[in-house]
Amino acid sequence: MKLKTYLIIAFSLSVVSIIGFSLISLLISDQKIIHFDRTIIDAVQGMETPFLTSVMKFFTFIGSAPFVIVLSLFLLLFLYAMNAFTVYGIITFLLWRHITSSLGRWALIFVSMVMILAIGISRIYLGVHYPSDIIGGYFASAFWITTAIIFFQYYQVKRYNKRQRREKNIA
Template sequence: MVAAIAGSAILNGILKNFFQRVRPDFHRLIEIGGYSFPSGHAMNAFTVYSIVSFLLWRHIPSRLGRWTLIIISSVMIVAIGISRIYLGVHYPSDIIGGYFASGFWIATAILFFQYYQEKRYNKNIKQEKEIS
């Protein structure tokens, strides 16, 4: 979880410095510095809620509980993205770009996690066979 969140923040900084898109200058409700694309809040929200959902999924036994988890996570992700547009600090494309970048990062992190878990499981099975 820590690696996913830290990696998302690092990726966001790299992408912001690469694209260097200026923030909207109309209808801004708050003042904020830095570049606009991709939205750091959108990326962080997508990363945090996605990784928490991924980690909690297998511990929730009921279908209703799992649906509730996904719905709450989705609503929070979308609400945070919309709030950034409402505040006038991001274009809609900044939010969508943040979601896509975070989705790519989370998919990569989950693949590495699953690979590590499988490798560890196979190592334990091999050690148990050697002991018996």
């Protein structure tokens, strides 16, 4: 599918969602949805069994605030070995595009690599991460950065080609 098609689908889903939310809000404020709620509640609670109750308690638990907070903190800590690499990698990519000299680009790469390696080594030195955590974070960050750059470049090329076709049609 084309990028334009994806954007149209995403926009359409967001419009449908906001319209649906608005309608539900109006129905709730006018208390015109009580019968609907009662019908659904009766149907769902009518399926009650001990096994289904334990399954539903599990799903309620993984959707609870304490579980979501703990999961979010875990993911934050897990991704924290990747944070510096990703930030400095993206900054390097963005700056690279604006540096025209070869020497300037090599200097940028060198400084970025020193920063990323120094941050990783400092984490090992201070005992807050294992070397394997750092290396794994480097690999995961490299994957994330290259994927982001590939999509960014793909979008830029499509935009450039579209502009070229438009200018060709005008001329």
